[in-house]
Amino acid sequence: MSTLRQRSAALLRRVTPGLHTVFVLARQGVIRPLRPDKLLRIILAWRRWGITPPLGFAVGAVRHPDRPAVIDERGALSYAELAQRTTRLANGLRDRIPRGTRIGVLCRNHHGPVETIVAAAKLGVDVVLLNTGLSTQQLNDVITEQRVGLLVLDAEFRTHLPDLPEGIDAVLAWTDGTTRHDTLENLIAISSAQRPTRPTRQSRMIVLTSGTTGTPKGARRPDPPGLAPAASILSRVPLRSGERLLVSAPLFHTWGLAAFQLGAVLGATQVMRRKFDPEQALSAAQRNQCTSMFAVPVMLQRILDLPEQIRTKYDHSALRIVVSSGSALPADLATRFQHAFGPVLFNLYGSTEVSWVSIATPQDLRAAPGTAGRPPRGTTVRILGDDGTPVRRGATGRIFVGNDMVFEGYTNGSSRESRDGLMSTGDLGRIDAAGRLFVVGREDDMIISGGENVYPKETEDAIARLPEVSEAAVIGVDDADFGQRLAAFVVLHEEGGLDTERLRERLRDRLSKFAMPRDVVFLDELPRNATGKVVPRELLDRLRS
Structure with a gap:
């Protein structure tokens, strides 16, 4: 009897993922009844091309x-x-x-x-x-x-x-x-x-890493083993068959490529413009009645930076889903975007190497604006200490992930560290009592200042929440007295709205002594690469100049 129950349980574990995939794809309209002749043509196409x-x-x-x-x-x-x-x-x-x-x-x-x-x-x-x-x-x-x-x-x-x-x-x-x-x-x-x-x-499709800290590396993207990866995303982001999808994220980036691949599965109409302009994006969404949008966080920031009289002249009522990925979504940006556009924002945390890790829904972002969400079905996320063992709930550690679309390695023959079948994202994070993931920052971003572990993202988020600030970036730099210190680079909504001393004064109740930025540089804009990521080496050049 025990053996029968074990076999039944094993069979259920094998069958359940397949049933879940079929259920999700049917719910979103990807799978539906077809005439026999059309079904035969689709089967022949599948035999010819596979999942490509x-x-x-x-x-x-x-x-x-x-x-x-x-x-x-x-x-x-x-x-x-x-x-x-x-x-x-x-x-x-x-x-x-x-x-x-x-x-x-x-x-x-x-x-x-x-x-x-x-x-x-x-x-x-x-x-x-x-x-x-x-x-x-x-x-x-x-x-x-x-x-x-x-x-x-x-x-x-x-x-x-x-x-x-x-x-x-x-x-x-x-x-x-x-x-x-x-x-x-x-x-x-x-x-x-x-x-x-x-x-x-x-x-095979080869995507380049962002190259913010050096020459980009080629990463071999795997072919999907079936439709399960698409179903995994659709289980958390309710895109439907026939979506009108505004693809603002660049196609050469993993996130834009994901939009293209999901769009093909959904039979979507993919609306594209060669260059991103915030007003033109709103105009294109209205003109084409787009129901969803794939973007990187800086694009959402640029849309919110538009004067309200320009932003509100476009009808975005059809836009029910905006999915952000490609770089960290600041908590303040998540809150402000949902205030302006309603509960439509989803935040997908992932990377070129591991594809997706977790997805935050509008409800997640309302409850905890800084969260990266929860892993979708079929994805395993663990927070491990330096010794490779899981840390206690709420503690910060290294993020490891496993899913169907972990990359096949870099084209130069190297790869990322793996433990027990899970791959490192290179980020530090923690999981709260509700099971939500929070990304603290890159492993190599953490600094030790005066013997204390300091995470630049905490300071970055605190500065970004100030109403005078449009966007901010914080990095660690060498310091003769403390070993390392934080340097903040700040873009204001209006010139003269804040100076260094007033900014530090506003942060005193929010940050520890070692998390306070010693250097503050005001810029007209942050240096970013073509995918919208801030380039740290260019920030250092601005600091030295």
Whole structure:
């Protein structure tokens, strides 16, 4: 009897995740009854492509061929059009890619990178998503390290071409006016519409780390093992089939890529603009009746910084979900955004290496604005001490996580530390009595000042809560007397609204002596990279100057 119960329990553990996936996908409209002929076409597409980008658009071409798949500044492309165009593009690119090399994509958000990713997957060729903020030297280094043989780039970045490795082939994605270079549109126009043969291997997408502390590294993103990863996110963020999704996060970043992948699963219409502008984002959301938005925190900050008379002239009543990720969401920003837009904000904490870790719902953010939320189903999060054992509830330790989409390692052969099947995020955090995760900061951000452990994020959040402050960043610097000290970099809403002494005075009741910033530098804006993350080395340059 005991053996039977054990077998039943083991069977239930195996079956339950699958049932949960089906339930979530059915609830969100991803799975629904279909005519037998359409179902057969979808099964054949799945057998051909597996769980890869072409499948999502092939399914869309069967289920809703006329629905816009991508809307950008050039107009709309339907699911049927995108499926056909990517077949032509795959045929046009096949002979342009030297054997054993990859396609590099240096593009802003528009249909070009979407079509390139899908076409590459139809060929079984790896894609390297390149950060648009890379210097020519960084781009050169990455292209060489990642064995990029063909570069797809927007025309605005072609000034890099003369200094790139000799023999690099290039195709322009977005162009303004006429050009003598080859373009994606030309390849699509002249290439065969015959379906390419099934690739012998699945394409991999390589995303670069943020590079805020050095040269970006390539991280190999795994193919989803099925639809369970999508269901895991949808269990906490209730996106629905057919969403109108404003993708403001850059596609070359893990978060923008996640929006693209989820959008394909949902059969969503993905609305994109090449460059983020806060007013244009609100205008695009209204014009296209967007129901959801994927953004990084600095974008939400820029929207709130708009004068109220500009912000309120746009109707955002259709916008029911705004998902923020890519960098830490300040508690004060979470509170102010929900005050202005209602209970629509979700905060996803994750990284290039581990994908998602936890998700905070609007209710979580109302109860504890600084939280990173709770892990969704299928994700394990543990807080471990330096010796690798779990810390007590509420204590700060190293964050380790496990899920279906942990990365396969860096392309240089290195990886991140793992313990008992869980991977380090590189962050410090704690879990409160309600099971909510709080990220204290990066492991290498913590400083020891006068013998005390000090976390810059605590000081950063305290400064950001001051009404005169638009945004702030705090870093540790060397100190002859205390070993290390904190330096704060502050952007004010209005010049002269606060000086160093008044800022420190306002913080005295909120921070310990060692958490008080010894240096305060007022800036017009914080130095950020193309993904919106603050660049610490540039802050140090500002301090020294």
